Amino acid sequence: MRVAIGICYDGANFEGWQSQLSGNTVQDRLEHALQCISGTPVRVIGAGRTDSGVHALAQVAHFDCDVERPDSAWVRGTNAQLPPQIAVQWARRTSPEFHARFSATSRSYHYLLYSHAVRPALLAGKVGWFHRPLDLGRMREAAGMMLGEHDFSSFRSSQCQSRSPVRRLTEARVDSRGAYFVFRFSANAFLHHMVRNLVGCLVHVGKGAAPPCWVNDVLAARDRKMAAPTFSADGLYLTEVRYANRWQLPSSTDVMPPGIDV
Secondary structure, X not given: OEEEEEEEEOHHHOOOOOOOOOOOOHHHHHHHHHHHHHOOOOOEEEOOOOOOOOEEEEEEEEEEOOOOOOHHXXXXXXXXXXXXXXXXXXXXXXXXXXXXXXXXXEEEEEEEEEEOOOOOOOOEOOEEEEOXXXXXXXXXXXXXXXXXEEEOXXXXXXXXXXXXXXXXXXXXXXXXXXXXXXEEEEEOOOOOOHHHHHHHHHXXXXXXXXXXXXXXXHHHHOOHHHOOOOOOOOOEEEEEEEEOHHHOOOOOOOOXXXXXXX
């Protein structure tokens, strides 16, 4: 039996999604909790391998299990075994053909940035921070140049294990509200550190260090050394993983309080 689940987590205190020897990852904690419900070892496969400190509003994963349990047990029972920073939002029995990673048609990430002379306190770890004013118009113009299918070698980590650097970016948008900027990205898939490197380049343009057209030069160079430094993980959220209707998975759960637009 294959079960798909949706997960929300605060990644600040975990070493990313993917299992590590330390056992302090979201995958490790989730597998331990599921094993408590199933009574047998469970291996979980996620749609995206978020880095240390990255959060998720709508991670999707699947696991195989020979033990029958109602969907409610996979949600409430598992959550009773998880730390407060991780919560299963839904569970659905699905086809053995479904794969959380390979069946996904797109992923979306949002980056929440606080632009202020003084660093955040109450939202420390939940938002990125930049201490100088940023020009929204310049960042929007630069973001538009990132759209489409490109070789994103200039925006990938040196540790990236993807076979191809080519990705199709279908959304690259920047909005603002008061001292906060929200960067929104959607693509068929993302490279390691790609979103944080995109944000780093947009902030570089927004602070006036380069013109918006500089982004085209960075893309064309296909060289990580040509781009701006990788931005912090603090304000990065996996907000949606999309699948074909044939899988009949629930839509993303609205887990944020009213008025907070991540």
